[in-house]
Amino acid sequence: MSSNLVHHSGRQPDVALVNDDDFPYEQDVQRNPGNTKPWLAYIEFKLQHGTPREQAFIMERACLQLPRSYKLWKMYLRFRTKHVAKLNAAIWAAEYRKVDALFERALILLNKMPRIWEMYLKFLMQQPLVTLTRRTFDRALRALPITQHNRIWALFRPFANSAEGDTAVRIYRRYMQVHPEDAEDFIELLVQVGLYTEAVHKYIDILNNPRFTSKNGCGHYELWSDMVDLLVGHAPDIQTGHETGIDVERIIRSGIQRFADQRGKLWCGLATYWIRRGSFERARDIFEEGITTVMTVRDFTLVFDNYAEFEESITVVLMEQASTRAEKGVVDEAADFDLDIRMQRFEQLLDRRQFLLNDVMLRQNPNNVTEWEKRVGLWGENKQEVVQTYTDAIAAIQPKKAVGQFHQLWANYAKFYESGGDIRNARVIMEKAVKVPFKSVAELADMWIEWAEMELRNQNFDDAIKVMAKAVQAPKRSTVDYFDETLSPQQRVHKSWKLWSFYVDLVESVSSLEETKKVYERIFELRIATPQTVVNYANLLEEHKYFEESFKIYERGLDLFSYPVAFELWNLYLTKATDRKISIERLRDLYEQAVEDCPPKFAKVIYLMYGSLEEERGLARHAMRIYERATRAVSDEDRADMFNFYITKSASNFGLPSTRPIYENAIGTLPDKEARDMCLKFADMEKRLGEIDRARAIYGHASQFCDPRTNPGFWSKWEQFEVQHGNEDTFKEMLRIKRSVQAQYNTDVNFIASQALARSQKMQQNVGEDVDQ
Template sequence: MSSDLYLISEIDVIYEQDILRNQGSVKPWLDYANFKRQHGSLLEQAFVLERACTTLPRSYKLWKMYLELRTHHLRNKNAARFQSEYKKVNALFERALVLLNKMPRIWEMYLAFLCQQPLVTTTRRTFDRALRALPITQHNRIWAMYRPFANSASGETAIKIWRRYMQIHPEHVEEFIELLVEQRQYTEAVKRYMEILNNPRFRSKEAKGPFQFWTEMVELLIDHAREIQTGDEVGIDVEKIIRSGIARFADQRGILWVGLARYWINKGDYERARDVFEEGITTVMTVRDFSIVFDTYAEAEEALISIKMEEAAARSDGKTDEDADLDLDIRMMRFEQLMDRRPFLVNDVLLRQNPNNVNEWEKRVALWGDNKKEVVQTYTNAIAAIQPKKAIGRFHDLWTNYAKFYETGDDLRNARIIMEKAVKVPFKSVAELAEMWCEWAEMELRNENFDQAVSIMAKATQAPKRSTVDYFDETLSPQQRVHKSWKLWSFYVDLVESVSTLEETKKIYDRIFELRIATPQTVVNYANLLEEHQYFEESFKIYERGLDLFSYPVAFELWNLYLTKATERNIGIERLRDLFEQAVEHCPPKFARVLYSMYGALEEERGLARHAMRIYERATRAVADEDRLDMYTFYITKSASNFGIASTRAIYERAIVALPQQEACTMCIRFADMERRLGEIDRARALYGHASQFCDPRTSPAFWRKWEAFEVQHGNEDT
């Protein structure tokens, strides 16, 4: 130290004396050091701080100042080139830590300085010493530096350091996993993923969810199948892991089946991979998943065939390998079969989604084409799988087509057996069951078994004499309600009408009326049938029965037909009058005009004109408001033609009173015109005057022009 006394100048004497006076105090040394920082050289600063730290080795401030000076001096200096200088500073840190090993800042400075040097082992051991020396509450400060160091060191060193870190900070496991993957430690990475997934309380630093972790783990297992250790002793069962995902994540099944197959391909077990592909395409529930699995399966098979073909091409110069060629042929055949199976497999997927889809079963039948055995098997499977109440589509068509399949093959016995079973099926609606019975009868008709067809329909419509069953009562089965199906009876009556006698047909029609399921068309058809066979009176009775069943507006159409037919038959006038009176008695105003017009025409033709006028007069009161003006006009025309123009005055007067203003105005103009033609100018003028009360010149200018023309022609200056 005496050799360095030349570094003390005269200016420093003041500080030296102050130090001598206060030997145990830090302040004189700090003042001295600060003075040298401003006015001294680097060597002088180091000289002062070295003496200070030697004199007061427990002073944190002095050591920190000294260490900062020394490390700052070596900043940006090459650690290999200035190795000796770095070692001196390292030794200085070691001296400081002898007494200041509880000071985290000193450790941080030392560790940061060591990280600049290529001393991995020394640095690692120093980090470990720091962790041992400092209380656990301050470890975070050390680990904040230790982790980047570990990552830069990489290799086994990094992994061991991170394992220790995981013991106290498991929440940073995501970074550890990234490191493990980088270091190709895939087995441990998978185990860490499993720890995350088995810990429901884990919260990701990167906001990842369990599914994302699971997906990353599976990708790791698949992509590095050969490197990852598996088995009970390791605790990793790849197939079990992926299959659990297939069961749990329904929307990812296609991708996961492909993943499992890829795993076995990467392991080199192609047969196992094929088994997985087969299982995948036969168990997935959506067409999207099926497409993913099937397309990957086909690509894998193509790739394998390409490799085999390249190997075969390489065996040139007449060399043959029968086993290899046979293997290639088998693979080619298997690939062709796979492509041929595709439409069937797609159909399987749709049927797995909903086995009650009738249309898909029909498509499957079509796929088999002429393969009779498979067609029958498909129909059998469809009938067994479909729940009639849940069927989507026309379930009865499936039964019909099944029977037609046998019918086309001239096996009518089996076709009848199918039909017999079909009509016992609890279909979703009565209409379907009715269709089924009709199809059965039509099948018999196609084979010219007319009596058989009639007996089938008789059986279908069998019911108690007085049936109280409600056709729309869904609590009853279709079989209990089918006897009230109009479609069934309509087919039955058409069938009997075409192949049986009139008496048999009448019985069917009468039964329809008994069950009260007749429609207006039934009434008309029955009446027309009787009329064709000259049973006119019975035909009229059918119309009357129909009128008992139906109210207006249907009754109007029936009355129209009935009255027309009765009038054409020229039955007695009194009877016809009774019929017309019945028709108009409860007739709504909307339909009255036609019936009254027919009634009046009858009286004009076969009765008395005065009777006809009374009927027309009644009609003007009975018709709807919108028809009243036309009815009065018709009445006036008929009265004028039968009793002269003068007879219409009373009708005009009643019309003007009864009609609304606008229509009354029209009637006044017509009345005035009639009086003018009769030479009654004053009466005509009075009518124009009366009409002017409800004809505003702004809205009815035509009226005023007409009146003006009348006065110009017939009036004087005053009028």
């Protein structure tokens, strides 16, 4: 290749580079030297038919003739850069310099053309000329208006990245003045070159700018977290203090306050920062503060594990140093003492873990009774700390917000003194406990019971009764509502059934009958008696042979309670009254009272008891009337059984004929299915009595309930009956009735639908059985 495409820059054509074919074009450019069209036509002709040297010669002449033509210069520069593009810039540096000089000539008059600058800069970036390229970028930015700077920066930034080092940093600093939104790229560059302090400052700038939006989609916390990672990861290299305005501890502590879910990680980061700065004692203080302030088990575990690892690593290093000294025979008492201190500190840290974890749970909720109990258990036999823990718990827990059995904490506190033989202090605690405004009356009642049980455990029976008497103390006529939450538990506790139940059991076991009766009467006065109270009171009087008084208690209970509770009381009352063999008139009055308002659901049992009484001590006729009443009073599901029982009793007392009106009544009263069964039994009875015609009439009556397809058993029985006792006419009559009933059921729409449903269910059942087999 020729070392120079153009030998001279004169205006006259070089005869060696112009041939005969060029004369028409030469004449055109001579006639119109200031017009670009002849030159463009000439260049186009040469591009097709000329050599590269001839092409360059014509373009050079055109640019010399028209130095302000952007089109000609662009064509010429593109031609020259393309010509040297495949050459090695280091070997052919002279050729590249010629093109550089050509660009400089073009920019003398075309320095406002961004496209020319772009071509020049791209060309320079292909050459190993960093300083010249950077200065040319600077010239381009100065020459072009600011609206065109983005085109230059699009090339300047890749150049900066390739240049690296201080050059790249200086370029990016200028770029940040125009495009602060690319601060993350600048920070990345600063970290790469080791300018960590400046990177932190840049992080602080963008975090303090509320209008900054990360082009990488990072949120505020993510940017802040990256800055903290940088501060911790390069702690020794970052300059801190008043001069730089970077206070690492203040920065991380602000994050601990703001980002509650990341506290464990941030405490570990702050401690790691001081470790890398070589300030081990400060790191230990940070770890201690972290494990005593975090609010979640996850954060505590993270901080504690890092703390333990830190202490263990220091201890291992000191042990290795001690081992090395021992091998060399060197004695260093100060170092050995320091090692002992470190080991003790590490062991103490591990021993404190359960207490520290318990602290975390109590910081989450100081009203958690279970966690306070765990803390008491952790102290074991350390009585002083146990007492202090109970004291702290009682001071910290708000009774209305307590989670768990707060009264049990008080009770355990008293038991602690009781187990030590200090019953006096235990009583003092109990006295305070019963004044606590617990969440519920039940808790306060349990507290009083705990106090009484403590006295019982110590054989102080009279004191136990006094405690319970004080607990249930109330006005003669109390209008307090047990469920009125506007009143304190202390104002409502005297209506606690649990409290009274314990009290009456206590009085019954250690006091006289009269005292016990007074307690029961007081329960009735306060209108807090339960069915169990009634039964217990009545049983107590019965045990002491006060039968009439026990009956009165049942009657008082029946006045208090309605069905279904009253049924159980009547059952007991009537059973005991019957067993006592009191007068029959009085018993009849009791039974009449019992059945007067008795719901059908419970009537059967009472009527049976009433009838049994009349059978044993009264008249059979009276018993039959009672059973007849029962068939009307009991529920539908019990009516058939009651009729059967009535029939059986009537037959045994007055013979089979006496049951006919009962059967007739049952058949007219019961549903079709049960009436059909009753008809069969009635027919069997008449057959036994020899009343064949009556039995046949009953079969005829029952036939209206029995479809031959669904009740073949009935028809087979009637058929068997006719075979045994009938004749040809009666048998034909039976068949006629059967056809008539079948026709009747065939036209019954509801029956047809129910039969179809029954058949489908039966088919499904058969299919299921086949599958199982």
